[in-house]
Amino acid sequence: MSQHRHGSTPGEAGSVPAFPELPEATIARLPEYLRALHHLAEAGAETVSSEGLAAAAGVNSAKLRKDLSHLGSYGTRGVGYDVALLVDQIEYILGLDKSRAVCVVGVGNLGHALAGYAGFASRGFRVVALFDADHNKVGEVINGMAVRHISDLEAIAAEESIAIGVIATPPTAAQNVADLLVAVGVTSILNFAPCVLSVPPNVDVRKVDLAIELQILSFHEHRKASLTALPGGSSDTAGDQEAVGS
Amino acid sequence: MSQHRHGSTPGEAGSVPAFPELPEATIARLPEYLRALHHLAEAGAETVSSEGLAAAAGVNSAKLRKDLSHLGSYGTRGVGYDVALLVDQIEYILGLDKSRAVCVVGVGNLGHALAGYAGFASRGFRVVALFDADHNKVGEVINGMAVRHISDLEAIAAEESIAIGVIATPPTAAQNVADLLVAVGVTSILNFAPCVLSVPPNVDVRKVDLAIELQILSFHEHRKASLTALPGGSSDTAGDQEAVGS
DNA sequence: AGGCGCTTGTGAAGGCGTGCACAAATCGCG
DNA sequence: CGCGATTTGTGCACGCCTTCACAAGCGCCT
Numbered sequence: 001m002s003q004h005r006h007g008s009t010p011g012e013a014g015s016v017p018a019f020p021e022l023p024e025a026t027i028a029r030l031p032e033y034l035r036a037l038h039h040l041a042e043a044g045a046e047t048v049s050s051e052g053l054a055a056a057a058g059v060n061s062a063k064l065r066k067d068l069s070h071l072g073s074y075g076t077r078g079v080g081y082d083v084a085l086l087v088d089q090i091e092y093i094l095g096l097d098k099s100r101a102v103c104v105v106g107v108g109n110l111g112h113a114l115a116g117y118a119g120f121a122s123r124g125f126r127v128v129a130l131f132d133a134d135h136n137k138v139g140e141v142i143n144g145m146a147v148r149h150i151s152d153l154e155a156i157a158a159e160e161s162i163a164i165g166v167i168a169t170p171p172t173a174a175q176n177v178a179d180l181l182v183a184v185g186v187t188s189i190l191n192f193a194p195c196v197l198s199v200p201p202n203v204d205v206r207k208v209d210l211a212i213e214l215q216i217l218s219f220h221e222h223r224k225a226s227l228t229a230l231p232g233g234s235s236d237t238a239g240d241q242e243a244v245g246s
Numbered sequence: 247m248s249q250h251r252h253g254s255t256p257g258e259a260g261s262v263p264a265f266p267e268l269p270e271a272t273i274a275r276l277p278e279y280l281r282a283l284h285h286l287a288e289a290g291a292e293t294v295s296s297e298g299l300a301a302a303a304g305v306n307s308a309k310l311r312k313d314l315s316h317l318g319s320y321g322t323r324g325v326g327y328d329v330a331l332l333v334d335q336i337e338y339i340l341g342l343d344k345s346r347a348v349c350v351v352g353v354g355n356l357g358h359a360l361a362g363y364a365g366f367a368s369r370g371f372r373v374v375a376l377f378d379a380d381h382n383k384v385g386e387v388i389n390g391m392a393v394r395h396i397s398d399l400e401a402i403a404a405e406e407s408i409a410i411g412v413i414a415t416p417p418t419a420a421q422n423v424a425d426l427l428v429a430v431g432v433t434s435i436l437n438f439a440p441c442v443l444s445v446p447p448n449v450d451v452r453k454v455d456l457a458i459e460l461q462i463l464s465f466h467e468h469r470k471a472s473l474t475a476l477p478g479g480s481s482d483t484a485g486d487q488e489a490v491g492s
Numbered sequence: 493a494g495g496c497g498c499t500t501g502t503g504a505a506g507g508c509g510t511g512c513a514c515a516a517a518t519c520g521c522g
Numbered sequence: 523c524g525c526g527a528t529t530t531g532t533g534c535a536c537g538c539c540t541t542c543a544c545a546a547g548c549g550c551c552t
Contacts, residue, residue, distance in 0.1 A: 019472045025509060031461040035440055049529065058442035062511055069531055077530040078518040094461050095468025102460065113359035119440060119457040125464075164463050187470060188463040194281055194365060196304035204466045206459050211365040213452050214348065215277040215340050217410050217434040218371075220450045222341025224433060226265045271539060295499065308541055315501055323500045324548040 022093070026067045032057045033064070034090045041083050049080040096124045101162050103129040105177045106169030107137050107147050110192055114168055116143040125164070129156050133173065150180065157184035164188045171195035178205075268339070272313045278303045279310070280336045287329050295326040342370045347408050349375040351423045352415030353383050353393050356438055360414055362389040371410070375402050379419065396426065403430035410434045417441035424451075 022030075036056035040048055050068075054061035068074065068081070074089055075081045091097055102125050104111050114120075115130050130142060131150045138149045148156065156162075165181040167174050167189060174193035181189060182203055191197055191207045199205055268276075282302035286294055296314075300307035314320065314327070317335055321327040337343055348371050350357050360366075361376050376388060377396045384395045394402065402408075411427040413420050413435060420439035427435060428449055437443055437453045445451055 019469060023509075027462060027465055028458075030465070031455070031458040034461075036442075050531095051529085056442070060511065062513095063509090065529095065531065066510085073531075075530050076518065077516075078520090078528050080529070093465065093468070095464045095471075096461065100460075100464055100467065109359040109362045109364075113355040114456070116355045117456060119455075120460065123457045123461060125457075125460050163467055164460060188467050190459050190463060196282075196302070202470070204463060206463055208454065208456070208459060209277070209365075210360070210363060210454070211369045211371075212274075212277040213436050213454060214346075214366065214371050214410060215280075215342065215369060216273060217436060217450060217452055218341045218346055219273050219276070219339065221346065221409050221434050222339070223265060224448070225341075269539075296501095297499085306541070308543095309539090311500065312502080312540085319501075321500055322548065323546075324498050324550090326499070 020070060020072070020093075022070050026070055029057070029059065029063075029067055030090050030094055032059070033067070034087065034094070034096075037083055037087050037090070041087060045083055047076075047080040047082055048086075050075070053081065091124075099124045099126050100164060101126055101128045101160055102164045102166060103127070103131065103153075103156075103162050104166045104168060105131045105150065105153075105181070106167060106173070106193075107132045107140070107142065108168060108170075111166075111168035112142060114166060114192075115145065128160055128162065129153075133169075150177070153180055154184050157186070162186050164190060166190045166192070167197075168192045266316060266318070266339075268316050272316055275303070275305065275309075275313055276336050276340055278305070279313070280333065280340070280342075283329055283333050283336070287333060291329055293322075293326040293328055294332075296321070299327065337370075345370045345372050346410060347372050347374045347406055348410045348412060349373070349377065349399075349402075349408050350412045350414060351377045351396065351399075351427070352413060352419070352439075353378045353386070353388065354414065354416075357412075357414035358388060360412060360438075361391065374406055374408065375399075379415075396423070399426055400430050403432070408432050410436060412436045412438070413443075414438045 033053065036053055037048070040053070040056065048056075050061045050065045054064040057064065065075075068086070071089055071093060074086055102120065104114050104127060107115065107130055111130070111132075115127055120127060127143075127145070130145055130147045131153055132138060132147050133150045135149065137147050140147045162181075162184070163186070165177075165186040165188070167177050167181075169177055171193045174191065174195050175197060178189060178191070178197045178199055182199055187203050189197065189199065189203065189205045191205055192209070194209050194211060197205050197207075279299065282299055283294070286299070286302065294302075296307045296311045300310040303310065311321075314332070317339060320332055320335055348366065350360050350373060353361065353376055357376070357378075361373055366373060373389075373391070376391055376393045377399055378384060378393050379396045381395065383393050386393045408427075408430070409432070411423075411432040411434070413423050413427075415423055417439040420437065420441050421443060424435060424437070424443045424445055428445055433449050435443065435445065435449060435451045437451055438455070440455050440457060443451050443453075
C-alpha cells in the first residue's frame with residue numbers, strides 16, 4: 001500500500017489528502033500510542049522501534065506496526081520511527097492539530113469533575129461552557145467558569161462552534177439534552193448517562209458507563225472465585241501484563 | 247447447547263453449576279441488558295420479546311438472542327423472556343447477587359466524583375474506603391466517608407475483603423498504587439489513570455481514559471469535516487441510532 | 493383437537509481483527 | 523564498496539464476532 005508520501009507537514013497536497021480509511025480498532029489505539037510517544041519525547045528519545053513503542057503502549061508490536069502502516073510509511077527500516085514525526089502524524093489524523101471546543105451538560109458529581117479534568121486541556125480540548133437545568137447550580141463557578149442554564153445553549157453555540165458535547169446528566173434528562181445538542185449542530189457526543197441515546201445518523205455517540213465497568217470486573221471476580229473452587233489453582237506462573245478485553 | 251436447566255434460584259446444584267464460558271463481547275453487553283430489564287420491570291412488564299429488549303438496550307435482536315442463549319434457555323418461544331427471571335440470571339452470572347466492596351484510591355477531581363457516584367451503590371457495589379497519598383486530603387469527609395492515608399490500605403483490607411480497586415490518581419502514582427492493591431489481594435482493578443499498568447496474570451485490569459474518548463470523537467469530527475468538503479454531502483436520509491464503535 | 497401466528501434458538505456465512513513469520517529495506521562498519 | 527545486523531511493512535491463516543435466515547416450539551383461537 002504505497003500511499004502518499006508528503007515529507008513535512010501533513011495536509012499539504014490540496015486541502016485533505018484522501019482521508020485514509022482506518023479500522024475502528026486502530027483508531028481506538030492511536031491515542032494510546034500518542035500518549036506513549038509524548039512520554040518518550042519528553043524523555044529525549046528521537047526514534048523508537050515498534051517493539052519499544054508497543055511495550056510503552058501495552059500492545060503487541062506486530063499490531064502496532066500494522067496500525068501505523070495504515071497511516072502510511074513513517075518508519076525507517078533498521079532504525080525505527082521518528083518520534084516527533086509520528087506525533088505530528090497521529091495528532092493530524094486525530095484532528096488534534098486544531099483545538100476543539102467542548103461543553104459539559106450536567107454539573108453533578110461527575111460533570112463537576114469533568115469540568116476540571118486536566119487531561120482534556122492537555123490534549124487540545126477546551127471546555128468552553130458548563131450547563132445545567134437546575135437554577136440553583138446556575139452561576140456557580142467551577143474551575144473559573146460559570147455554570148449557565150441549559151436554555152442558554154443555543155446562544156452560546158452561536159458564539160462559539162461546539163465540536164463535542166459531554167452529557168453528564170441523570171439518564172432521564174439525557175435524551176432531551178442530546179436532542180438539544182444536535183439541534184445546535186453538535187455532531188459528537190460523549191455520554192456518561194446510563195441509557196441509550198437516539199440521534200441522527202451523522203452524529204457520533206460514544207458511551208462511558210462507570211457502573212458497567214465495575215459489573216464486568218464483578219463477573220471476572222465471580223468467575224475466578226468459582227474456578228479456584230474446583231481445580232488445583234496454583235497457577236502462579238511468572239507473567240506480566242494481563243488485561244480483560246477493552 | 248442444552249446446558250443445565252435449574253428451575254428457580256441459580257446455583258442450586260452443588261455450589262457452582264459448571265460456570266458457562268461466555269464470549270467477552272457478550273459479557274460486556276450483559277450489564278446493558280440488565281439495565282434495560284430493570285427499566286422494563288419498573289414499567290410493569292412481565293415478559294419481553296428479544297426485539298423489544300434489543301431496542302431498549304440499543305443492539306441487534308439477533309445478537310441479543312445469541313447472547314442470552316449462551317446463558318441457557320430462559321425464553322419461551324412465541325412469548326418472549328420472563329423479565330424477572332432474566333434479571334436474576336444475569337445478576338447471578340455477573341456476580342451481582344453478593345454486594346462487592348470497592349475502594350477508591352486518589353481523591354482528586356475524579357476520585358471525588360467516583361466516591362459519590364450513585365450508579366455504584368444502585369448496582370450492588372459498596373464503596374468502603376477512600377485513600378490518598380496527600381496528607382492534606384486525609385481526614386476530609388466525602389459522602390459520609392473519611393479519606394484515609396494510602397498507608398492504611400493494608401489494615402483496612404484486612405478488616406474487609408476488597409474485591410475491586412479503583413485507581414484515580416495521577417499516572418505517575420498509578421503503578422505504585424496497583425502494586426499495593428495487588429499486594430493486599432485485590433484481583434480486579436479499574437484504572438482511570440492514563441498509563442499502562444503491569445500486574446500479575448491473575449489480576450484483571452480495565453482501563454477508562456476520558457481523554458481517549460474525546461480523541462476518538464475528534465477523529466470522527468475530522469473525518470466528517472474532510473468528507474463533507476468533497477462529495478455532495480446531503481446524506482440526510484431518515485435513520486435513527488448510530489454509534490461509533492464501543 | 494387442530495391450525496395459525498409469533499418468537500426463540502441456532503446453523504452457516506461473511507467480515508473484522510490479531511498474530512506469526514518473512515521478505516524488503518536501511519544503516520553502519522570494515 | 524559490500525556485507526551483516528536490525529527493523530519495518532505485509533501476506534497469510536486463524537479465531538472471534540456479527541448477521542442472516544430458518545426450523546423448532548409455544549400459546550391462543552376457533
